Amino acid sequence: MLRLLRRLEGPQTLGRGPAFWAAFAVVLALAVAYPWFADGYTVGNTAYFFCWVFMALGLCLIWGYGGALSFGQTAFFGLSGYAYGVLTLNVGAAYGFTIAAVVLAVALAAGFAALLGYFLFFGRIGGVFLGIITLSVTLAMERFMAQTAGPDWRIGAARLNGYNGMSGMPPLTVPWFDGDLVLFPDVALYYALLGLLVLTYLGLRILVNARFGNVLVAIRENPERAEMLGYDVRRYQLGAFVIGSALAGLSGTLYTAWGQYITPSSMGLTAAALPVIWVAVGGRGDLTATLVGTLAVLGGFQALTIYGSQYALVVMGLLLVVVVLAAPEGLVVALMRGLARLGRKAPAR
Amino acid sequence: MTRPRNGSRLTALAAALMLGATGAQAADPIKLGVLEDQSGDFAVATIGKVHGIQLAADEINAAGGIAGRKLELVIYDTQSDNTRYQEFMRRVLQRDKVAVVFAGFSSASREAYRPIVDQLDGFAFYNNQYEGGVCDGHMVVTGAVPEQQFSTLIPWMMEKFGKRVYTIAADYNFGQISAEWVRNIVKENGGEMVGEEFIPLGVSQFSQTIQNIQKAKPDILMTLLVGTAQASYYEQAAAANLKVPMGSSVNVGQGYEHKRFQPPSLANMYVTTNYIEEVDTPESKAFLAKWKAKFPNEPYVNQEAENSYHAVYLYKQMVERANGSTKRADLRKVIAAGDVCVDAPEGRVCIDPKSQHVSHTIYLAKVDEKHKISFPKTWTDIKPYWLGQAGCDLTKKDPMAQYTPSNPPKP
């Protein structure tokens, strides 16, 4: 146990020592206290942002640590979102079945990722080609789902309902002593997602600082050398791909449960590009940077859309260009490095 | 941070105009949320909808507001993106606490926000022509539906041109359900479907489709194409010299293709619409003059723009008859009376209490070689009858669902 906890920091993650963990505790405490001084909408909106972060963290593992850019994480997002819909529409939400549906849907996404990943990594497909194939997969799924509007496209009681999207699935519920607790997009859902997010984040930190993560980074830096050292490159990349895609699937189920709605355009070109943007802007080389960066981009872009009216998309586009040019490792990584430098300099003065 | 903010600069402008027009009033304003796609793929057809709402709001405020309260608009740009509808529908209902929301262009966007409106017990107007079938007490639909557009158009065209019909339709809910309507109405009128083809959204190349149509030799071609990419069909069909009379429920009236394309690519096209700016009545001309005075650069005033405009007046009447209440239950009692009607630029429109859809004047618009519009026929007071006949009765039961002819309400 202690050995595992010691992996919380290490060479593969930024931030170590008491200062970092003190800051982590402060941020976590703020996040826990936050619903008491914000209105219901703000809390629900933050919970909605949390839904997406899992997909970003998964892509960070696959791309940032494993060096394989998947452009089609939305395929797993959509697949497990639809799976959640089909399962809950058929079985209902009683006895906390929605939780079971989340687990099953994520498992389905992981299974599909294992299949696709086997095909990709054991076929030695890498670099840009990996991106194009994964993108093709998600686009093919989008096009297929878009035309399933007819009443004959149904799985049990669940109509796929084409481009208009599947709706009517129940939100997440937790079985409680006096009846089920419904996690409507509000404070309850916020705490549930916050807990899940912290667990995922810490779990991934342990994973990348453990042997698996070190080998993964070695493969990213030089696959031939890693292979010469006796590691089966394909297995490690496949492992990262499956874990990352399962997280994308988790995002998909959470999003579907949040809005009680899932549509083929969640697997389209624009949707597929977004996770890549979040991870790149924050800093793909580090989990903390991805986490912070994703939340910042989600919040920033939404604020721009609200206050920037029709100029929002122009500003967003230019911002991306500037970030890539000015902070190649990502905005958050650059910031954290800068802070660390300041921290080192301060005592010397 | 928690202070409610307006969605855009236009809102601020509108609010300023209201202040200037009516001076200070004691009562709180009635907030009306507007979620429309002012950027992205659908912007062509939807910017006018926002302008329609702004025009109506200005007129109402200049005349003293609704039941003595000013109308305040809260406008967000949804960027043709379903997730933005989900985010902003929550925002207008939870943060801005609007009394009513006017939202949505594509059917997907409506289905994206509808669960949220139902969950948070909001009240929404969908001011768009669509595939029909939404039976939801939280929604009022002011756009035309297939039974209004096809039960008029198809019999008229079959009588004039012949009974062999070919349909090309966008391969998603709107296209598939509309095609189903076409199929049923053609059959009822003793015609024959000689072909049906569904085109995925975003497809812009049509050579094969054009050949298929030439092979089938139909008398009438129903084009139910959606989106700017699919609109390229007309230019390509004209270039290949395909000259079959075309019928549509969605072109011209929504995307004003006759203005955007070089003549004569849309020649011989027949469209049923509840309004377009060419409609030649005194009411329509007066409406257009007001519009051009306020928005001189408007490319076109389409049916959705007019729907959005008269929807504000429908809402005004409901609130005033409910003695100034904006509660959904009170307004639905007013709707249940069955006589919520206004004189819109198109003519008189009334809300059907069973389906909460709106009756329309349907104009048959013909596009000629020079892309000039004429109106060979007009039908007044065409009711949205299908949902009521199929068993949707919102005055009794609120299933909050969307139905189709092949998937009707269960008794």
Place this chain on the structure above:
Amino acid sequence: MVLLDTVFAFLYQLGDAFAFLVLAACGLAVVFGMMGVINLAHGEFIMCGAYVTVATTRAGLPLPLGILAGALVAGAIGMVLERLVIRHLYGRPLDTIVATWGVSLAATQGTLIVLGSSMPGVGTPLGSFTLGSYSYSTYRVVLMLAALAVLAGLYLAFNATRFGTLARATIQVPHMAEALGVDTRKVYALTFGIGAALAGLTGGLYAPTMTIVPTMGTTFIMEAFVTVVVGGADIFLGTAPAALVLGAVRAGLTSWQGQLFGQIGLLVAVILVIRVLPRGISGLILRERA
């Protein structure tokens, strides 16, 4: 006669799909195939070419000159973009994805703000011809010829001119080329400019047949990437056969099962080709020659 009719109809469809794929891909093939830059703003260069073509043609210029103007303007903008953004990202191909996606967003929405939501078209010239029971658009045959001409022109430009030799040298061994006195920065800038100009040319050529809207570039982009990836690194050996294979898949499936299968079939074909030939079709040809 009926057979001939059908055969010509299929050939026309094949040629049409082929032309679309070649023209959509040619600019990207230069930029991505030669420079390794993944340009997600490729569609916006196409859009730019189309807008310039339509604007100049409506202002009175003959259509061929309008198309040329579209290509030139797109090429010039491409060189400016290379100077400002792309130049700093060589060797970081994945970062160029983010940057060019940003450019694409800004360009699409900027066009919408400045030029409005749509622009009246210019109409397809040249009319139609009839063969058997079908009539065809003559202009689309011109598009097919243009695709062939672009392929031939590219081959000549990169294999029979001094610039082509320098460009290939720079791209294969940049530091060696630099040591030999080649101004590699200029070569990169010109190559990117040529890619952008080709995209502009495509936009100009298709402008008369399509709706002119700010988002029109997106209908090209998927096909462009698919063709380039299937073609592989060598644009001349790769793009043409890739477009032919994919065009046949597209045209065959579309005429047999409808547009949806044509689209999905294209995507499935790409997955299969990459699985069997990880280096694309040109990789296969080069290996056999070697």
